[in-house]
Amino acid sequence: MFRKVVLVYHSIGSKEVPAVIGAFPISLDRFKSQINLFRINDWDIESISNIHKEVSKNTVYIMSDDGTVDWCENVLPWCEKEGIITNTALITGPWLENPIYPIAHRVQIALMMKNRKFNIPKLSNEQKSYIDKMYAHEQDETRRYVKGCCNLLFDFKDASKVLDFNEEGYILIDNKQYLESDLLKQRFAKPEAYKKFKYAEYSIHTVTHKAFTGDTKDYIENEIIPCKNIILEEKLNLKDFFVLPVKPMFGAKDTDLIQPLKDIGIKGMFTNDGEWDKKSFIIERIDAKNIENYFQF
Numbered sequence: 001m002f003r004k005v006v007l008v009y010h011s012i013g014s015k016e017v018p019a020v021i022g023a024f025p026i027s028l029d030r031f032k033s034q035i036n037l038f039r040i041n042d043w044d045i046e047s048i049s050n051i052h053k054e055v056s057k058n059t060v061y062i063m064s065d066d067g068t069v070d071w072c073e074n075v076l077p078w079c080e081k082e083g084i085i086t087n088t089a090l091i092t093g094p095w096l097e098n099p100i101y102p103i104a105h106r107v108q109i110a111l112m113m114k115n116r117k118f119n120i121p122k123l124s125n126e127q128k129s130y131i132d133k134m135y136a137h138e139q140d141e142t143r144r145y146v147k148g149c150c151n152l153l154f155d156f157k158d159a160s161k162v163l164d165f166n167e168e169g170y171i172l173i174d175n176k177q178y179l180e181s182d183l184l185k186q187r188f189a190k191p192e193a194y195k196k197f198k199y200a201e202y203s204i205h206t207v208t209h210k211a212f213t214g215d216t217k218d219y220i221e222n223e224i225i226p227c228k229n230i231i232l233e234e235k236l237n238l239k240d241f242f243v244l245p246v247k248p249m250f251g252a253k254d255t256d257l258i259q260p261l262k263d264i265g266i267k268g269m270f271t272n273d274g275e276w277d278k279k280s281f282i283i284e285r286i287d288a289k290n291i292e293n294y295f296q297f
Contacts, residue, residue: 002055004278006048006270007034008285009064009071017073020187022108026288028074034288035062035084037297047201048087049239051268051283063270063285065089065205065243066105072189076197089205089243089270092230094188101184102209103159104246107150109180110163111143119162120145127153127250134247151211151246191234203241203270204228211245214252216260225264243270254282 013019014028038045044059051061062079064071067090079086093100110116123131123145131148138144150159194200206223207230213219224242231238242261248254254271258281261269273284286294 003058003275004051004055004061005059005275006051006061006063006283006285007288007291008270008272009062009075009288010066011068011070012064012074013070014074017070019070020068020108021183022105022112023068024289025070028078031075031288032078034291035082037292037295041297045084047085047239048203048241049201062086063089063203063243065245066091066102066209067189067194067205068187069189069193072193076194076200080197080199083199085199085201087201087203087239087241088194089203090227090231090236091188091205091207091209091245092227093208094184095191095230095234096207099185100208101187102245103150103156103163104147104209105184105187106163106180107147109183111146113180117164118142118146119164120149121162123149123153130250152248153250156208156210191236194236195234201237201239202231203239203243204231204266205243206245209245212248212252212254212257214249214256216256219257220260220264224261224266240265240267241270242266242268258282 009031011019011023011025012028012031013025019025035045038060042057044055044057046055046059046061048061048063062084064075064086067088071088076086091102093102131145131152134152135144135147138147146162149162154162194202204224204227207227208223210223228238244254254269257269262281268281268283270283270285272287275286276283
């Protein structure tokens with residue numbers, strides 16, 4: 001029985017185009033090495049649009065979330081040259097006339113600031129337990145609860161209070177100071193940047209990178225369909241797949257999205273939990289940092 005494995009990347013840095021701040025990147029050289037390992041071991045590299053089709057050998061599918069400039073400028077040109085198909089899950093809020101930048105990315109930047117203050121409220125034991133489970137990899141308590149509060153518990157207004165945007169900080173890069181807001185503006189590739197790649201495909205990743213709240217109607221109508229329409233308006237090669245931005249908010253279940261997504265023609269929903277069973281609507285993925293250990297090539 002042949003395997004079908006989806007890989008997920010986020011930030012990838014190089015000397016020419018450094019990784020975006022706070023995203024725990026891998027290097028472009030490591031990305032190339034990983035892809036070449038699959039080639040050497042006789043794996044096919046296929047399009048996400050063909051994931052439900054039968055395969056004649058072990059097959060890998062390459063995805064990236066968010067659409068940051070480092071992925072667009074480092075990886076996509078190399079994949080284009082090599083004839084490698086990728087799928088990028090796009091957040092479209094940064095493309096709006098009045099841009100909306102994801103709280104999750106504000107958090108990543110803010111957590112890189114020295115002496116940055118956060119207003120973490122008192123949490124219930126149940127809320128703490130959920131955050132501890134979802135962000136178990138974050139050993140630092142401040143990092144864990146800032147991420148958990150902003151991504152999994154609170155709406156934009158209350159998350160903003162945790163980050164306290166009135167206390168915007170600076171970060172030093174190559175001896176230059178940058179405001180958090182400036183880094184957000186530079187963080188995401190514009191739609192025009194994607195149009196030169198014929199081997200690049202795209203998926204829906206919501207407008208604002210908001211976690212699923214449990215309200216399926218609101219989420220479909222205000223996050224998923226508008227994201228889809230914006231990508232189509234830009235005439236990008238959109239495939240009928242949805243990528244869950246983060247784990248569902250406290251009290252919500254991602255499985256509640258399955259039927260509503262099917263009803264609007266979505267063929268699968270991607271998460272980040274492991275290797276797909278080749279049949280479920282929810283499709284797990286292997287994170288880039290775990291590839292070498294997971295496959296043991």
